[in-house]
Amino acid sequence: xxxxxxxxxxxxxxxxxxxxxxxxxxxxxxxxxxxxxxxxxxxxxxxxxxxxxxxxxxxxxxxxxxxxxxxxxxxxxxxxxxxxxxxxxxxxxxxxxxxxxxxxxxxxxxxxxxxxxxxxxxxxxxxxxxxxxxxxxxxxxxxxxxxxxxxxxxxxxxxxxxxxxxxxxxxxxxxxxxxxxxxxxxxxxxxxxxxxxxxxxxxxxxxxxxxxxxxxxxxxxxxxxxxxxxxxxxxxxxxxxxxxxxxxxxxxxxxxxxxxxxxxxxxxxxxxxxxxxxx
Amino acid sequence: xxxxxxxxxxxxxxxxxxxxxxxxxxxxxxxxxxxxxxxxxxxxxxxxxxxxxxxxxxxxxxxxxxxxxxxxxxxxxxxxxxxxxxxxxxxxxxxxxxxxxxxxxxxxxxxxxxxxxxxxxxxxxxxxxxxxxxxxxxxxxxxxxxxxxxxxxxxxxxxxxxxxxxxxx
Numbered sequence: 441x442x443x444x445x446x447x448x449x450x451x452x453x454x455x456x457x458x459x460x461x462x463x464x465x466x467x468x469x470x471x472x473x474x475x476x477x478x479x480x481x482x483x484x485x486x487x488x489x490x491x492x493x494x495x496x497x498x499x500x501x502x503x504x505x506x507x508x509x510x511x512x513x514x515x516x517x518x519x520x521x522x523x524x525x526x527x528x529x530x531x532x533x534x535x536x537x538x539x540x541x542x543x544x545x546x547x548x549x550x551x552x553x554x555x556x557x558x559x560x561x562x563x564x565x566x567x568x569x570x571x572x573x574x575x576x577x578x579x580x581x582x583x584x585x586x587x588x589x590x591x592x593x594x595x596x597x598x599x600x601x602x603x604x605x606x607x608x609x610x611x612x613x614x615x616x617x618x619x620x621x622x623x624x625x626x627x628x629x630x631x632x633x634x635x636x637x638x639x640x641x642x643x644x645x646x647x648x649x650x651x652x653x654x655x656x657x658x659x660x661x662x663x664x665x666x667x668x669x670x671x672x673x674x675x676x677x678x679x680x681x682x683x684x685x686x687x688x689x690x691x692x693x694x695x696x697x698x699x700x701x702x703x704x705x706x707x708x709x710x711x712x713x714x715x716x717x718x719x
Numbered sequence: 720x721x722x723x724x725x726x727x728x729x730x731x732x733x734x735x736x737x738x739x740x741x742x743x744x745x746x747x748x749x750x751x752x753x754x755x756x757x758x759x760x761x762x763x764x765x766x767x768x769x770x771x772x773x774x775x776x777x778x779x780x781x782x783x784x785x786x787x788x789x790x791x792x793x794x795x796x797x798x799x800x801x802x803x804x805x806x807x808x809x810x811x812x813x814x815x816x817x818x819x820x821x822x823x824x825x826x827x828x829x830x831x832x833x834x835x836x837x838x839x840x841x842x843x844x845x846x847x848x849x850x851x852x853x854x855x856x857x858x859x860x861x862x863x864x865x866x867x868x869x870x871x872x873x874x875x876x877x878x879x880x881x882x883x884x885x886x887x888x
Contacts, residue, residue, distance in 0.1 A: 532727035
């Protein structure tokens with residue numbers, strides 16, 4: 441009986457030591473999180489480490505922590521430098537994305553990523569991609585230092601420019617693959633970027649961006665705009681034009697649900713077509 | 720951000736703003752031995768552009784430039800056609816003529832020079848989208864040509880013993 445009591449006492453003591461260790465470890469973690477600025481609780485509450493990190497405190501300095509390239513929402517760079525590198529067969533290739541009226545869609549892909557394989561496959565049928573007619577598609581993989589050229593060559597569709605350039609991934613702050621960047625040639629700036637699982641999504645975004653970026657064609661330019669009206673006068677003039685055309689307030693055509701309803705759609709094969717402007 | 724640059728096959732070409740390009744060697748056909756070709760353009764180069772711009776020059780706008788640097792085989796070394804040493808890097812507007820085009824397209828003009836540099840025989844052929852705008856376009860051409868450098872061949876070619884007249888290329 442006495443022996444049992446002694447054993448139980450030892451077990452209780454051992455458990456107490458373990459619990460105390462866990463609590464101390466937990467406290468250390470919380471303290472570290474506060475130092476990183478992501479702690480739980482009240483970060484403004486005074487504590488020793490905050491004081492140590494205050495300006496002027498010796499031996500401690502708070503620095504921002506970044507992990508990998510910034511995500512699209514955290515960036516403000518819109519520069520679009522020329523993409524230069526090598527091709528999978530060892531030649532050199534540079535693609536300029538500024539100048540002219542065209543859009544350039546840069547597809548940052550990898551040879552090994554599972555999601556990218558769908559894009560590589562889709563690019564083998566460029567006529568069925570549904571991109572606006574003046575859009576140039578360029579595939580950018582990382583350079584031969586990070587990719588195996590023969591594997592990229594095996595995926596590369598014939599006739600499509602494929603540039604292997606790790607530098608371009610840095611220039612365009614690509615967070616991972618697949619990633620798409622749309623550049624407007626006239627401004628030489630990025631006008632869209634992001635990720636997608638299917639190319640239909642990308643094509644829809646490109647058509648949307650193309651419609652937003654381009655001014656109205658001469659045939660569709662509103663008379664009010666052409667006459668230089670602005671503000672309420674322009675609004676009234678547009679309303680008069682719409683009424684003359686039989687478009688009254690509440691007309692369904694004023695509330696399109698998709699770009700297809702705005703620009704029309706060639707429905708034979710069910711594939712989206714390049715955006716078309718009236719006129 | 721750095722200036723885009725092309726390096727391949729012993730040709731180094733930093734690209735002035737607005738230019739794109741490629742340096743490549745075509746796959747051999749039969750017993751042909753292909754040599755490097757460099758294309759430079761201020762407009763999107765089609766993938767199937769022929770060596771001297773076929774399929775591309777017809778896409779040029781009046782403000783566009785197309786340039787080719789085409790290497791010949793070592794058998795051309797020492798021939799009179801390639802007697803000029805060094806690539807011309809400062810062309811004049813007067814060097815461009817509408818009738819110097821390999822493919823005569825209305826309004827365009829071109830110039831072509833044969834030379835030897837770093838022990839390699841080349842021709843440089845430049846097309847302007849508009850002969851009338853040559854005074855504005857030629858400085859851009861010179862900005863490109865002035866930055867191109869050519870390295871000696873990896874294995875120096877022996878000089879031919881005789882230098883007969885220019886041959887077919």
